[in-house]
Amino acid sequence: MRERVLLFALAITLLADAGIAAPPPAPSVVTVVATGLRNDKGQVVCALFASDKHFPDGEHALRGDIVKVASRRGTCRFAGVAPGTYAVALFHDENSDKVLNTFLGIPREGFAFSRNAPPSTFGPPKFAAAAFRVVKGDYTLTVSMRYM
Template sequence: MAGLTAAAPVGQPQMLTVVLEGLRSHKGQILVCVTRSADHFPDCTKDPDKRHFAVPVKNGPIPLGTVAPGDYAIAIVHDENGNGKLDTFMGIPREGVGFSRNPVLRFGAPSFGSASFSVAGAPVEQAIRLKYFL
């Protein structure tokens, strides 16, 4: 059958990509945090197994490399002023934020469980909708 591709074995690392939805500008950079640890979500800077990096703002898929099978969560910050951190005003983000699986954002960041997804047997693409509060 043409067009069908075989899934990779479940135990092999898989490609992980994100697509950002709702960007309000192409200024600055995108801060990405990928973690398998609920204890290090959404700020995974102290997670020894994290993927924490900055990428240019762009349309289309952003490759995050390959990851081992397991449960992950992604936190995204649209760092519009390029200072390498999420700016807030009275605890409210001044820049865009988004999370894998697009959980409802109320007061504070979502739980790891509400943002987590599984990687096993096939490449994963997460469409993350950015939310701007101010």
């Protein structure tokens, strides 16, 4: 009899524990709308980062997207984004060479960062300045392109 009670108690405990674990949140879609482009030439190159390591070097991005410019806007989408902290760097690639063209280190094409983070005195913002959190559900952010 005692064994039956123990087995019953164990079964109840296991069933109760099974219900505690919530399923992980579904992946999100992060949409970045770039506005304020100076023309409809070329494309917008976007890069999604999950840490400050190598931010904003697109070669080390978690994901990338390249979209055509239309009506002086570009909309990049990143599907399957897990909950976490991210930042986005993007530029208006007017000549479609997939490179942010510069002259003496000064960008000759438009650029932007999530949260409209301004560049630092001598370069891009820190990851923390551009960072945003994805918790659950889809996330859309609008950024304004900057030209020097």
